[in-house]
C-alpha cells in the first residue's frame with residue numbers, strides 16, 4: 454500500500470498518519486496539507502520514518518496532486534482535508550465550498566485520470582454525522598439509510614462532497630468508501646471546538662462560552678476509535694470485503710449535553726462553575742446528533758473501545774502536559790477569532 458493522506462496535519466489526520474504507519478505492508482505515506490489555520494506541522498513533528506513524506510500543498514492544486522500520485526505510485530487515498538468548523542462556515546462559507554466541495558472534486562478527478570492510465574486508487578472519504586441534520590429527543594440514532602438533510606453550511610458542503618463521491622462510484626466506477634463519524638475528542642484538536650476550548654479556558658480561569666441553553670446533544674467518540682473505523686473500512690474495501698460506494702457510520706452511544714461536558718471538564722480541571730458564561734446561540738444550531746453503528750459492527754467488526762471517562766481525563770491531561778502546543782496556537786489569528794466570535798478577550 455502506498456497511501457496519500459490529505460489533511461494529515463489536522464486533528465484527526467495526524468492520528469491517521471501515525472496509525473497507517475503501523476499497518477504491515479504500508480510502503481509509503483504521503484501527507485498533503487495546505488497548513489491552514491487548523492493545520493499544524495508540530496502535530497506530526499515526532500513522526501520520523503523513512504516511508505513518511507510531508508508535502509505542503511493544497512488539494513485544490515490538481516497538477517500538484519496528479520504529480521504526487523504518479524511519482525509516489527499512490528494506491529490508496531484517505532481524504533480528510535477540510536474546513537471543519539461550523540461557526541466559521543456561518544461567518545464565511547466560501548473556503549468551505551472551495552475545499553470541501555471543489556477540493557474533493559479535484560481529488561476525484563485525479564483518481565479517475567489515474568484509472569484511465571491503468572492505476573486503481575481506493576478512495577476513503579472521511580465525512581460526518583452532520584450530513585444527516587438534527588434529531589428530535591426521541592428519534593432513534595442516524596443509520597446509513599437516514600436521508601441527507603444538512604442544516605448548516607459546513608454540513609451542506611460535506612453532504613455535497615459525499616454525493617460527489619457516490620456519483621463518481623456510479624458513473625466512473627471508482628473504488629470508494631464513505632465514513633461518517635460523530636463528534637471526536639482527543640489530543641491535538643484545534644481549540645475552537647468545544648472540548649479543547651473549554652479545557653484550555655478552564656485551565657486558564659477564563660470564561661467558558663456555552664451557546665443558548667447548553668442542552669444540545671452530541672455523541673462523543675475518542676479520535677483513536679474513529680481512526681480504527683476509517684482504517685477498517687479502508688482494509689475492507691481493498692480486500693473486496695465490501696462493495697465500492699458503501700457508507701459506514703461510527704458513533705459511541707455516548708450522548709451528552711454540552712452543559713454536562715463543560716461541568717465534567719470544570720470538575721476535572723478543578724475550576725469553578727462560575728466561569729460558565731451563557732452566550733447567544735449559534736444560528737441554526739443542530740439540537741441532537743447520535744450515530745448508530747450496527748452496520749460497522751456487523752460488517753467490519755468495529756466498535757468503540759475507549760471509555761468516555763478515561764478518554765476525557767487523558768485528553769484533559771494531554772492539554773495540561775502540552776502547554777507549549779497550546780501557547781503556539783492560542784496567539785495571533787486565534788485570539789482575533791475568539792474575540793470576534795464571542796466578543797470576549799481570551
Ligand code: NAD
Pocket residue numbers: 459460461462463464465466485486487488489490491492493510511512513532533534535536537538552556579580581582611633634635636637638643
Ligand atoms: P481540522 O480542521 O483539525 O483539520 C483539517 C486539516 O485539513 C488541516 O490540517 C488543514 O490545514 C487541512 N486543509 C484544509 N484545507 C486544505 C486544502 N485545501 N488542502 C490541503 N489541506 C487542507 O479537521 P479535523 O477535525 O481533523 O477533521 C478532518 C476530517 O474529518 C474533515 O473532513 C471533517 O469533516 C471530518 N470529521 C471531523 C469530525 C470531528 O469531530 N472533528 C467528525 C467527523 C468527521
Ligand code: TYD
Pocket residue numbers: 538539540636645646647648650662663664665667669670671711735
Ligand atoms: P463543536 O465542537 O463546534 O462541534 P459541532 O458543532 O460540529 O458539533 O460544538 C459542539 C457543541 O458545543 C455544539 O452544540 C456547539 C457547542 N459549543 C458551545 O456551546 N460553545 C462553544 O464555544 C463551542 C465551540 C461549541
